[in-house]
Amino acid sequence: MLLIKNGRVLDPASKTDATLDVLLDGERIAKIGEKISANLSAADAEIFDAAGLVVAPGFIDLHCHLREPGQEMSETIETGTRAAARGGFTAVCCMPNTQPVNDNASVTRGIVERAVAAGGVRVWPIGAASVGSKGEALAEIAAMKDAGIVGVSDDGKPIATARLMRQVMDYCNALGLPVIDHCEDASLFAGGVMREGLASVRLGLKGIPSQSESIGVGRDVEVALLTGARLHIAHMSTLGSLEYVRFAKQRGLRVTCEVTPHHFTLTDEDVRYDTHYKMNPPLASREDRDALIQGLADGSVDAIATDHAPHHPASKDVEFDRAPFGVTGFETALALGLSEPVHKGKLSLTRLVELFTTGPARVLGIERKIAAGAPADLTIFAPDHAWMFRASESASKSRNTPFDGRAFRGAPIATIIAGRVVFKR
Numbered sequence: 001m002l003l004i005k006n007g008r009v010l011d012p013a014s015k016t017d018a019t020l021d022v023l024l025d026g027e028r029i030a031k032i033g034e035k036i037s038a039n040l041s042a043a044d045a046e047i048f049d050a051a052g053l054v055v056a057p058g059f060i061d062l063h064c065h066l067r068e069p070g071q072e073m074s075e076t077i078e079t080g081t082r083a084a085a086r087g088g089f090t091a092v093c094c095m096p097n098t099q100p101v102n103d104n105a106s107v108t109r110g111i112v113e114r115a116v117a118a119g120g121v122r123v124w125p126i127g128a129a130s131v132g133s134k135g136e137a138l139a140e141i142a143a144m145k146d147a148g149i150v151g152v153s154d155d156g157k158p159i160a161t162a163r164l165m166r167q168v169m170d171y172c173n174a175l176g177l178p179v180i181d182h183c184e185d186a187s188l189f190a191g192g193v194m195r196e197g198l199a200s201v202r203l204g205l206k207g208i209p210s211q212s213e214s215i216g217v218g219r220d221v222e223v224a225l226l227t228g229a230r231l232h233i234a235h236m237s238t239l240g241s242l243e244y245v246r247f248a249k250q251r252g253l254r255v256t257c258e259v260t261p262h263h264f265t266l267t268d269e270d271v272r273y274d275t276h277y278k279m280n281p282p283l284a285s286r287e288d289r290d291a292l293i294q295g296l297a298d299g300s301v302d303a304i305a306t307d308h309a310p311h312h313p314a315s316k317d318v319e320f321d322r323a324p325f326g327v328t329g330f331e332t333a334l335a336l337g338l339s340e341p342v343h344k345g346k347l348s349l350t351r352l353v354e355l356f357t358t359g360p361a362r363v364l365g366i367e368r369k370i371a372a373g374a375p376a377d378l379t380i381f382a383p384d385h386a387w388m389f390r391a392s393e394s395a396s397k398s399r400n401t402p403f404d405g406r407a408f409r410g411a412p413i414a415t416i417i418a419g420r421v422v423f424k425r
Contacts, residue, residue, distance in 0.1 A: 001025050002419055005037040007050030007380065011057055012354035013369035022055060024376040027418040031372055048421075050380055053413055056353045057368045058090030058377030060360040062258055063155075063180075063234055063305035064330070066092075066123070068114060069107070070099025075310040075397050077114045080330070081121035083308070083395040085423040087330035088356075088412030090377040091122035092308075093364075096133065097156040103128035103139040108147035120422045121415075122377075124150040124364075126180060129168045135160025138167060145175055150364050153180035155234060158216050162223055169229035178230040178256075178363060183216030183241065184281075193321055195282040199268040205320060210288065213281055214240030221248045224255055232363050233257035235307045237281040239291040246300050256363045258305040261336035262327060264292045266402065275316045276402045279309070280325035293340075296355060297347050303360040304352075306333045310398030328401045332389055334381060336403070338410030342383070349383060376419035385411040385425075 002024040009020040009032065021036035022029060023045065037047070061084065067075035077094075084092050094111065096102035102111065108125050115123030127149035128139045133156065141152055152172060159165045159181055172179050189212045194200050196207025217233055221244050224231040233245060236257045248255035262279060267289050271277045295301040309326025316323050334356070341347035356379070361368035370378070391404040415423040 001030070001045035002048060003037055003040055003045040004048045004050050004055055004378070004380070007053050007055035009055045009370060010350060010353050011370040012350060012358045013057070013367065014371065016370065017350060022370065022378070024416070024419040027376055029370060029372055029374050029376050032370060048414070053380050053382050054349070055370070056379045056381070057357040057370055058417065059088045059334070059356040059379045060368065061089045061092040061306050061308070061330070062303050062360045062363060064092045064094055064308040065097070065310065065326070066094040067310060068098065069110060073312045077111065077123060078118040079395060079397045080308070080310070081115065081118050081123060083330040084121045085415045086395050086412065087332070088334050088379040088381055088415055089121055089330060090379060090415060090417045091124055093124045093126050093150060095126050095153060095155040096128040101128050101132050103131050103133065105140060105143040105147040108144045108149055112148045121417060124148070126151045126153050126155070128152065129154045129159050129179065130164065133157060135164060138171060141171055141177070142175060145177060149177070151178045151180050151232070153182065153234065155180065155182045158182050158184045162219055165220060165223045166227060169223060169227040169231070173227060173229045176365065178232045178365070180232045180234050181216070181220050182234050183213050183220060185212045185215045188212035188215070193278060194271050195268040195284050197268055197285060199271055203271065203273070208282055210238040210240055210284060213238050214244060217241040217244045221253070221255060224248065224253050225251065228254070230254045235260050235263065235281055235305065236301070237263045237284045237292070238288045242291055242295050242300060249300070256302040258303040259292050259296060259301050260305060260307045261329060261333045262402065264289060264296065265336050265340050270402070273320050275318070275320055275323035276327060276400050278320060278323050278325055279327050293346050296341060297351060301355070302363055304333065304337060304355040305360070306330055310396050311400045313399055316400045326400065328394065328396050328398055330396065331394055332401065332403045334412055335389070335408035335410050338383055339408050343409055376416060378416040379412060380414040380416070381410065381412045383410050385409070385413070387411050
């Protein structure tokens with residue numbers, strides 16, 4: 001058994017915010033209450049003193065890239081999940097744009113088996129919506145669900161047409177799966193490398209208008225209105241997209257969305273000729289960034305997701321135009337949420353925890369709470385811990401982050417999965 005004592009238990013699902021002890025017995029939570037430690041000794045249970053720390057349900061990342069199979073130079077399931085554990089995540093949803101694409105049960109099973117062998121963070125695969133993510137024919141969605149997927153997406157590109165989106169939604173409706181879309185109008189996006197605006201003009205880089213994203217969100221919301229399906233908007237970055245989501249929620253549609261830490265922290269004004277600032281969607285305007293923070297605070301946004309997208313250093317060490325999109329994100333996500341919105345008074349600590357726990361759980365149609373009998377997956381963090389992130393010390397195989405050398409206030413202290421401490425700072 002493992003006893004976590006004296007921690008501030010913060011569980012949005014039960015609206016608990018109190019100093020309590022939590023007793024873990026094997027893979028489940030056995031008991032929660034005051035002074036459980038008074039009746040236990042070191043011989044009865046391992047003791048973890050969480051005084052001054054927050055004990056939260058295990059964090060879930062709805063959106064990441066583990067690169068395996070096929071791109072192991074950039075990341076593997078083992079290294080990626082190790083980095084995720086250091087970021088406080090107990091479960092991660094990996095996107096299907098691997099090589100080969102995760103569009104069939106065989107690839108899905110391989111990912112699940114590799115994750116089990118790694119023995120750390122839970123890996124919940126997202127399956128491709130279309131064969132090869134080419135936007136032509138439905139993938140083997142039912143077979144992939146049996147093998148372990150928790151949603152479908154052609155992430156890296158949008159689901160190609162409204163007609164295909166309708167087919168995917170209808171199919172996933174019957175299977176109880178969310179459809180996750182990378183919203184983008186290819187005709188507006190083509191050739192762009194950063195957000196269109198004064199910053200792109202100043203740098204002489206081809207811009208991507210914000211409408212490239214919001215037009216895609218609008219299309220998907222309309223199809224969700226037609227089908228009634230569960231639609232989740234990935235890595236939302238613009239005010240226009242947020243307004244479509246708000247409209248959908250007001251209409252009672254099952255539409256949810258996520259925002260990444262880099263999008264609620266940085267803007268297009270931060271972009272230089274440094275490929276560590278090149279991501280898709282690109283960094284947006286201050287107005288967009290401020291709107292996203294407001295959406296996080298008022299409940300319009302359902303989850304914070306990292307979009308952890310590792311790339312081998314050689315692929316990023318090229319001209320800005322030629323570099324791939326993407327930044328790493330596991331190990332800085334919580335710190336950015338604490339250092340930016342929370343400590344600046346724009347977001348409550350309870351709301352931040354919800355965005356990492358019960359919010360993403362609802363998107364997946366599951367529960368995430370600290371209760372007797374629940375899985376013993378917990379994230380313990382210090383809201384005020386001062387530290388500096390150094391990319392060279394990351395557990396990830398890749399170093400493509402704009403936050404190297406940044407000082408933070410707030411950090412994960414321990415990650416517990418199935419009653420086992422998989423990371424301790």
